Amino acid sequence: MTDKIVILTGAGISAESGLGTFRDEDGLWTRYDLEEVATPEGFARNPGFVHEFYNARRANCARAEPNAAHAALARLERDHPGEVVIVTQNVDDLHERAGATRVIHMHGALSGALCAACDHRWPAPHVMQTADPCPACATPATRPDVVWFGEIPYHMDEIMNHLATCTRFAAIGTSGEVYPAAGFVQLASDAGAHTVELNLDPSSVVSSFSETWPGPATQVVPDWVA
Numbered sequence: 755m756t757d758k759i760v761i762l763t764g765a766g767i768s769a770e771s772g773l774g775t776f777r778d779e780d781g782l783w784t785r786y787d788l789e790e791v792a793t794p795e796g797f798a799r800n801p802g803f804v805h806e807f808y809n810a811r812r813a814n815c816a817r818a819e820p821n822a823a824h825a826a827l828a829r830l831e832r833d834h835p836g837e838v839v840i841v842t843q844n845v846d847d848l849h850e851r852a853g854a855t856r857v858i859h860m861h862g863a864l865s866g867a868l869c870a871a872c873d874h875r876w877p878a879p880h881v882m883q884t885a886d887p888c889p890a891c892a893t894p895a896t897r898p899d900v901v902w903f904g905e906i907p908y909h910m911d912e913i914m915n916h917l918a919t920c921t922r923f924a925a926i927g928t929s930g931e932v933y934p935a936a937g938f939v940q941l942a943s944d945a946g947a948h949t950v951e952l953n954l955d956p957s958s959v960v961s962s963f964s965e966t967w968p969g970p971a972t973q974v975v976p977d978w979v980a
Protein backbone atom coordinates (compact mmCIF):
# COMPACT_ATOMS: atom_id res chain seq x y z
CA MET A 755 0.00 0.00 0.00
CA THR A 756 1.50 3.34 -0.98
CA ASP A 757 1.92 5.97 1.68
CA LYS A 758 -0.07 9.19 1.55
CA ILE A 759 1.51 11.82 3.73
CA VAL A 760 -0.25 15.07 4.67
CA ILE A 761 1.99 17.65 6.32
CA LEU A 762 0.42 20.67 8.07
CA THR A 763 2.80 23.54 8.69
CA GLY A 764 2.49 26.72 10.74
CA ALA A 765 4.55 29.78 11.54
CA GLY A 766 7.07 27.75 13.57
CA ILE A 767 8.58 26.16 10.45
CA SER A 768 9.52 29.64 9.19
CA ALA A 769 10.67 30.96 12.59
CA GLU A 770 14.34 30.02 11.99
CA SER A 771 14.16 31.83 8.65
CA GLY A 772 13.56 34.98 10.65
CA LEU A 773 9.82 35.28 10.06
CA GLY A 774 7.87 35.94 13.26
CA THR A 775 5.42 33.49 14.75
CA PHE A 776 2.12 34.66 16.17
CA ARG A 777 1.77 33.38 19.70
CA ASP A 778 5.32 32.96 20.93
CA GLU A 779 6.86 35.37 23.42
CA ASP A 780 7.57 38.14 20.91
CA GLY A 781 4.99 36.94 18.42
CA LEU A 782 2.98 39.10 16.04
CA TRP A 783 -0.18 38.82 18.11
CA THR A 784 1.70 40.20 21.11
CA ARG A 785 2.51 43.34 19.11
CA TYR A 786 -0.59 43.69 16.96
CA ASP A 787 -4.25 43.22 17.86
CA LEU A 788 -5.37 40.44 15.52
CA GLU A 789 -8.85 41.99 15.49
CA GLU A 790 -7.29 45.09 13.89
CA VAL A 791 -5.06 43.43 11.28
CA ALA A 792 -6.47 39.93 10.60
CA THR A 793 -10.24 40.41 10.36
CA PRO A 794 -12.42 41.88 7.58
CA GLU A 795 -13.85 44.29 10.17
CA GLY A 796 -10.38 45.55 11.05
CA PHE A 797 -9.62 46.05 7.35
CA ALA A 798 -12.87 47.95 6.83
CA ARG A 799 -12.05 50.21 9.80
CA ASN A 800 -8.47 50.99 8.82
CA PRO A 801 -7.29 49.49 5.50
CA GLY A 802 -4.11 51.57 5.50
CA PHE A 803 -2.96 50.08 8.82
CA VAL A 804 -3.69 46.54 7.61
CA HIS A 805 -1.75 47.18 4.40
CA GLU A 806 1.20 48.47 6.47
CA PHE A 807 1.11 45.22 8.49
CA TYR A 808 1.13 43.02 5.40
CA ASN A 809 3.56 45.21 3.43
CA ALA A 810 6.03 44.81 6.32
CA ARG A 811 5.54 41.01 6.35
CA ARG A 812 5.86 40.87 2.56
CA ALA A 813 9.20 42.74 2.80
CA ASN A 814 10.41 40.38 5.59
CA CYS A 815 9.41 37.40 3.50
CA ALA A 816 11.36 38.68 0.47
CA ARG A 817 14.49 39.00 2.66
CA ALA A 818 14.06 35.55 4.28
CA GLU A 819 15.51 32.29 3.01
CA PRO A 820 14.01 28.80 3.30
CA ASN A 821 15.63 26.81 6.10
CA ALA A 822 16.68 23.15 6.53
CA ALA A 823 13.14 22.15 7.52
CA HIS A 824 11.63 23.55 4.30
CA ALA A 825 14.42 21.83 2.34
CA ALA A 826 13.83 18.50 4.09
CA LEU A 827 10.12 18.55 3.20
CA ALA A 828 10.96 19.36 -0.43
CA ARG A 829 13.33 16.34 -0.42
CA LEU A 830 10.61 14.13 1.07
CA GLU A 831 8.21 15.17 -1.69
CA ARG A 832 10.85 14.61 -4.38
CA ASP A 833 11.77 11.14 -3.02
CA HIS A 834 8.12 10.05 -2.67
CA PRO A 835 6.52 11.26 -5.91
CA GLY A 836 2.77 11.73 -5.63
CA GLU A 837 2.64 10.70 -1.96
CA VAL A 838 3.27 14.00 -0.15
CA VAL A 839 1.10 17.12 0.14
CA ILE A 840 1.93 20.14 2.28
CA VAL A 841 -1.03 22.06 3.71
CA THR A 842 0.34 25.30 5.08
CA GLN A 843 -1.28 27.91 7.31
CA ASN A 844 1.60 30.19 6.36
CA VAL A 845 1.31 32.98 3.85
CA ASP A 846 5.03 33.02 3.02
CA ASP A 847 6.48 31.26 -0.04
CA LEU A 848 9.38 29.48 1.66
CA HIS A 849 8.06 25.97 0.92
CA GLU A 850 7.97 26.79 -2.80
CA ARG A 851 11.35 28.48 -2.72
CA ALA A 852 12.79 25.33 -1.10
CA GLY A 853 11.50 23.30 -4.06
CA ALA A 854 8.17 21.91 -2.81
CA THR A 855 5.56 21.73 -5.58
CA ARG A 856 2.38 20.39 -3.92
CA VAL A 857 1.68 23.20 -1.42
CA ILE A 858 -1.86 24.18 -0.43
CA HIS A 859 -2.09 27.66 1.14
CA MET A 860 -5.23 27.35 3.24
CA HIS A 861 -4.82 30.89 4.63
CA GLY A 862 -3.83 32.48 1.33
CA ALA A 863 -0.50 34.06 0.45
CA LEU A 864 1.35 37.37 0.75
CA SER A 865 2.10 37.05 -2.96
CA GLY A 866 -1.60 37.45 -3.81
CA ALA A 867 -3.83 40.50 -4.20
CA LEU A 868 -7.63 40.30 -4.09
CA CYS A 869 -10.28 42.81 -5.10
CA ALA A 870 -12.73 43.21 -2.21
CA ALA A 871 -15.33 44.38 -4.75
CA CYS A 872 -15.22 41.74 -7.51
CA ASP A 873 -13.05 38.91 -6.09
CA HIS A 874 -10.52 39.27 -8.95
CA ARG A 875 -7.05 37.94 -7.98
CA TRP A 876 -3.65 39.00 -9.27
CA PRO A 877 0.02 38.91 -8.17
CA ALA A 878 0.52 41.30 -5.26
CA PRO A 879 2.80 44.34 -5.69
CA HIS A 880 5.59 44.60 -3.07
CA VAL A 881 3.77 47.54 -1.52
CA MET A 882 -0.01 47.30 -1.59
CA GLN A 883 -2.59 49.96 -0.82
CA THR A 884 -6.37 50.01 -0.98
CA ALA A 885 -6.34 52.85 -3.50
CA ASP A 886 -4.72 50.50 -6.04
CA PRO A 887 -7.43 50.05 -8.68
CA CYS A 888 -8.47 46.45 -9.39
CA PRO A 889 -7.14 45.43 -12.85
CA ALA A 890 -10.55 43.88 -13.62
CA CYS A 891 -13.18 46.29 -12.27
CA ALA A 892 -11.00 49.37 -11.60
CA THR A 893 -12.51 49.71 -8.09
CA PRO A 894 -9.97 50.94 -5.50
CA ALA A 895 -10.70 47.94 -3.19
CA THR A 896 -7.40 46.07 -3.13
CA ARG A 897 -6.69 43.78 -0.16
CA PRO A 898 -4.14 41.06 0.60
CA ASP A 899 -5.31 37.64 -0.61
CA VAL A 900 -5.11 36.09 2.86
CA VAL A 901 -7.82 34.40 4.95
CA TRP A 902 -8.74 36.47 7.99
CA PHE A 903 -10.53 35.31 11.15
CA GLY A 904 -14.19 34.71 10.36
CA GLU A 905 -13.41 33.97 6.70
CA ILE A 906 -13.53 30.51 5.16
CA PRO A 907 -10.11 28.93 4.54
CA TYR A 908 -9.22 28.08 0.95
CA HIS A 909 -9.23 24.57 -0.64
CA MET A 910 -11.14 22.97 2.25
CA ASP A 911 -12.78 20.26 0.09
CA GLU A 912 -9.40 19.20 -1.28
CA ILE A 913 -7.85 19.26 2.20
CA MET A 914 -10.70 17.18 3.68
CA ASN A 915 -10.21 14.59 0.95
CA HIS A 916 -6.45 14.36 1.67
CA LEU A 917 -7.13 13.94 5.40
CA ALA A 918 -9.73 11.22 4.81
CA THR A 919 -7.29 9.16 2.71
CA CYS A 920 -3.88 9.78 4.29
CA THR A 921 -1.78 7.05 5.97
CA ARG A 922 0.53 9.51 7.75
CA PHE A 923 -0.10 13.04 9.09
CA ALA A 924 2.51 15.41 10.48
CA ALA A 925 2.03 18.86 12.02
CA ILE A 926 5.11 21.07 12.09
CA GLY A 927 5.50 24.44 13.84
CA THR A 928 1.90 25.12 14.77
CA SER A 929 0.36 25.89 18.16
CA GLY A 930 -2.94 24.13 17.42
CA GLU A 931 -4.81 27.30 18.42
CA VAL A 932 -6.54 28.10 15.12
CA TYR A 933 -9.36 26.09 13.57
CA PRO A 934 -10.13 24.33 11.33
CA ALA A 935 -6.38 23.53 10.95
CA ALA A 936 -6.08 22.49 14.62
CA GLY A 937 -8.75 19.85 14.05
CA PHE A 938 -6.95 18.16 11.14
CA VAL A 939 -4.99 15.73 13.34
CA GLN A 940 -8.23 14.23 14.67
CA LEU A 941 -9.63 13.79 11.15
CA ALA A 942 -6.41 12.06 10.03
CA SER A 943 -6.42 9.88 13.13
CA ASP A 944 -10.07 8.94 12.52
CA ALA A 945 -9.00 7.88 9.01
CA GLY A 946 -6.45 5.52 10.59
CA ALA A 947 -3.35 7.62 9.85
CA HIS A 948 -0.24 7.58 12.02
CA THR A 949 0.10 11.14 13.38
CA VAL A 950 3.26 13.00 14.41
CA GLU A 951 3.79 16.45 15.94
CA LEU A 952 7.16 18.15 15.33
CA ASN A 953 7.16 21.32 17.40
CA LEU A 954 9.36 23.42 19.68
CA ASP A 955 6.78 23.25 22.47
CA PRO A 956 3.79 20.92 22.85
CA SER A 957 0.81 22.35 20.95
CA SER A 958 -2.70 22.68 22.34
CA VAL A 959 -3.62 19.45 20.54
CA VAL A 960 -0.45 17.44 21.30
CA SER A 961 -2.49 14.73 23.05
CA SER A 962 -4.15 13.87 19.72
CA PHE A 963 -0.86 12.74 18.18
CA SER A 964 0.56 9.19 18.12
CA GLU A 965 4.13 10.48 18.29
CA THR A 966 5.94 13.74 19.08
CA TRP A 967 9.34 15.02 17.96
CA PRO A 968 10.06 18.04 20.22
CA GLY A 969 12.65 20.58 19.10
CA PRO A 970 13.45 23.29 16.56
CA ALA A 971 12.22 22.46 13.07
CA THR A 972 15.66 22.78 11.44
CA GLN A 973 16.87 19.92 13.68
CA VAL A 974 13.88 17.59 14.05
CA VAL A 975 12.40 17.79 10.53
CA PRO A 976 15.53 16.63 8.65
CA ASP A 977 15.90 13.79 11.22
CA TRP A 978 12.25 12.80 10.77
CA VAL A 979 12.51 12.92 6.97
CA ALA A 980 15.79 10.93 6.90
Ligand code: BV8
Nearest residue numbers: 764765766775776777843903904927928929933954970971
Ligand atom coordinates in the same frame (compact mmCIF):
# COMPACT_ATOMS: atom_id res chain seq x y z
C1 BV8 B 1 -13.19 29.65 9.99
C2 BV8 B 1 -4.19 35.34 8.42
C3 BV8 B 1 -15.33 28.83 9.34
C4 BV8 B 1 -3.06 35.31 7.48
C5 BV8 B 1 -4.83 33.77 10.14
C6 BV8 B 1 -13.79 29.56 19.13
C7 BV8 B 1 -13.29 28.28 19.25
C8 BV8 B 1 -12.72 27.63 18.17
C9 BV8 B 1 -12.63 28.28 16.92
C10 BV8 B 1 -13.11 29.56 16.82
C11 BV8 B 1 -13.69 30.20 17.91
N1 BV8 B 1 -14.06 31.43 17.50
C12 BV8 B 1 -13.74 31.58 16.20
C13 BV8 B 1 -13.18 30.45 15.77
C14 BV8 B 1 -12.69 30.16 14.41
C15 BV8 B 1 -11.37 30.87 14.17
C16 BV8 B 1 -10.35 30.45 15.21
O1 BV8 B 1 -9.84 29.35 15.16
N2 BV8 B 1 -10.06 31.36 16.15
C17 BV8 B 1 -9.09 31.02 17.18
C18 BV8 B 1 -8.23 32.25 17.49
C19 BV8 B 1 -9.84 30.55 18.43
N3 BV8 B 1 -10.95 30.44 12.86
C20 BV8 B 1 -11.34 31.14 11.78
O2 BV8 B 1 -11.95 32.17 11.80
C21 BV8 B 1 -10.98 30.49 10.45
N4 BV8 B 1 -12.16 30.43 9.64
O3 BV8 B 1 -13.23 28.99 11.02
O4 BV8 B 1 -14.22 29.69 9.07
C22 BV8 B 1 -15.24 27.64 8.47
C23 BV8 B 1 -14.23 26.69 8.69
C24 BV8 B 1 -14.17 25.57 7.89
C25 BV8 B 1 -15.07 25.42 6.85
C26 BV8 B 1 -16.06 26.37 6.63
C27 BV8 B 1 -16.14 27.49 7.44
C28 BV8 B 1 -9.94 31.31 9.72
C29 BV8 B 1 -8.62 31.18 10.43
C30 BV8 B 1 -7.51 31.90 9.63
C31 BV8 B 1 -7.18 33.19 10.30
N5 BV8 B 1 -6.03 33.80 9.66
N6 BV8 B 1 -3.87 34.52 9.59
C32 BV8 B 1 -1.86 35.86 8.18
O5 BV8 B 1 -1.91 37.05 8.56
O6 BV8 B 1 -0.89 35.11 8.33
S1 BV8 B 1 -4.50 32.75 11.45
C33 BV8 B 1 -2.90 32.87 12.02
O7 BV8 B 1 -2.77 31.84 13.00
C34 BV8 B 1 -1.90 32.52 10.97
O8 BV8 B 1 -2.45 32.31 9.69
C35 BV8 B 1 -1.31 31.21 11.45
O9 BV8 B 1 -1.14 30.39 10.38
C36 BV8 B 1 -2.37 30.70 12.32
C37 BV8 B 1 -1.96 29.61 13.27
O10 BV8 B 1 -0.82 30.07 13.98
P1 BV8 B 1 0.47 29.13 13.95
O11 BV8 B 1 0.93 29.00 12.56
O12 BV8 B 1 0.18 27.87 14.69
O13 BV8 B 1 1.52 30.04 14.71
P2 BV8 B 1 1.63 30.25 16.29
O14 BV8 B 1 2.50 31.44 16.51
O15 BV8 B 1 0.27 30.19 16.91
O16 BV8 B 1 2.42 28.95 16.80
C38 BV8 B 1 3.77 28.77 16.39
C39 BV8 B 1 4.16 27.38 16.88
O17 BV8 B 1 5.47 27.09 16.37
C40 BV8 B 1 4.23 27.28 18.39
O18 BV8 B 1 3.60 26.09 18.81
C41 BV8 B 1 5.75 27.22 18.69
O19 BV8 B 1 6.02 26.36 19.79
C42 BV8 B 1 6.27 26.62 17.42
N7 BV8 B 1 7.64 27.04 17.08
C43 BV8 B 1 8.20 28.26 17.27
N8 BV8 B 1 9.47 28.25 16.81
C44 BV8 B 1 9.69 26.99 16.32
C45 BV8 B 1 8.53 26.23 16.49
N9 BV8 B 1 8.43 24.95 16.11
C46 BV8 B 1 9.53 24.39 15.54
N10 BV8 B 1 10.68 25.06 15.34
C47 BV8 B 1 10.81 26.35 15.71
N11 BV8 B 1 11.96 27.00 15.51
